[in-house]
Amino acid sequence: MTTTPAQNASDSSRDPKALYGGTSSRRITVRDIAAAKARGEKWPMLTAYDAMTASVFDEAGIPVLLVGDSMGNCHLGYESTVPVTMDEIAVLSAAVVRGTKRALIVADLPFGSYQEGPVQALRSATRLIKETGAQAVKLEGGERSAEAIKLLVDAGIPVMAHIGLTPQSVNAFGGYPVQGRGEEAAAQLLRDAKAVQDAGAFSVVLELVPAELAAEVTRTLHIPTVGIGAGSECDAQVLVWTDMAGMTPGRVPRFVKQYAQLREVLGGAARAFAEDVVDGAYPAPEHAFH
Numbered sequence: 321m322t323t324t325p326a327q328n329a330s331d332s333s334r335d336p337k338a339l340y341g342g343t344s345s346r347r348i349t350v351r352d353i354a355a356a357k358a359r360g361e362k363w364p365m366l367t368a369y370d371a372m373t374a375s376v377f378d379e380a381g382i383p384v385l386l387v388g389d390s391m392g393n394c395h396l397g398y399e400s401t402v403p404v405t406m407d408e409i410a411v412l413s414a415a416v417v418r419g420t421k422r423a424l425i426v427a428d429l430p431f432g433s434y435q436e437g438p439v440q441a442l443r444s445a446t447r448l449i450k451e452t453g454a455q456a457v458k459l460e461g462g463e464r465s466a467e468a469i470k471l472l473v474d475a476g477i478p479v480m481a482h483i484g485l486t487p488q489s490v491n492a493f494g495g496y497p498v499q500g501r502g503e504e505a506a507a508q509l510l511r512d513a514k515a516v517q518d519a520g521a522f523s524v525v526l527e528l529v530p531a532e533l534a535a536e537v538t539r540t541l542h543i544p545t546v547g548i549g550a551g552s553e554c555d556a557q558v559l560v561w562t563d564m565a566g567m568t569p570g571r572v573p574r575f576v577k578q579y580a581q582l583r584e585v586l587g588g589a590a591r592a593f594a595e596d597v598v599d600g601a602y603p604a605p606e607h608a609f610h
């Protein structure tokens with residue numbers, strides 16, 4: 321009987337090199353990511369914006385953590401990812417690196433840090449890799465970013481590409497619509513995917529893309545696809561951690577599955593603490609020094 325990659329991943333006798341839940345003595349590298357695709361093994365990726373949360377995900381065995389510019393909405397209180405700066409990405413990426421031992425850390429290049437062209441992209445990426453200890457960078461765009469990706473890869477910087485819905489273009493898109501619908505748009509997405517692969521990207525995020533198209537891209541490419549709102553056929557799946565854990569207030573996108581209700585848990589803890597203080601129940605004798 322043959323086993324599926326998913327069965328292998330949950331089998332205690334699995335290949336010790338398996339990406340998810342495998343090696344714990346060193347950091348995951350882009351070579352591990354390539355090997356996982358060759359084995360047909362799926363893997364999870366989460367965003368992280370601080371050392372403590374990153375350490376939780378690292379201990380849980382999440383092999384790749386993205387210090388995403390989604391920090392704009394989820395951590396810094398902005399309306400979108402557009403205002404996020406290089407300094408903000410640098411400080412939080414360094415924190416995530418310090419909080420982890422095993423995960424491959426990908427630092428996002430924020431809006432304005434690479435749109436001027438390949439040379440600006442190289443300057444920004446070099447700064448993030450040198451200052452933060454992250455092992456890779458991510459940038460948005462397919463064909464339009466291919467030249468920049470090639471320059472970074474030639475300089476020794478692993479690049480995760482990001483196509484489909486690219487949130488830094490929210491003002492051009494006029495919101496967050498599904499991408500790649502219709503023949504021409506689908507053909508463009510395939511061209512974008514091939515362009516970033518040819519430029520040397522080690523993986524590519526497909527955001528808000530019809531599942532059938534994401535499956536076709538995944539079959540076509542030899543680098544792994546990382547889906548978000550792109551169906552189940554991608555090689556990997558990424559979620560913004562605050563969405564995944566129920567920390568984000570209000571509605572979350574339809575593609576999100578919430579695995580906890582952290583907002584409720586944390587709010588409950590804060591209310592219990594407040595009541596104890598008001599009632600004089602905290603601090604109790606065991607919390608005091610004499």
Ligand code: KIV
Nearest residue numbers: 367388389390525558
């Ligand atoms: O910034 C981010 O969190 C991202 C993911 C949604 C892929 O780009």
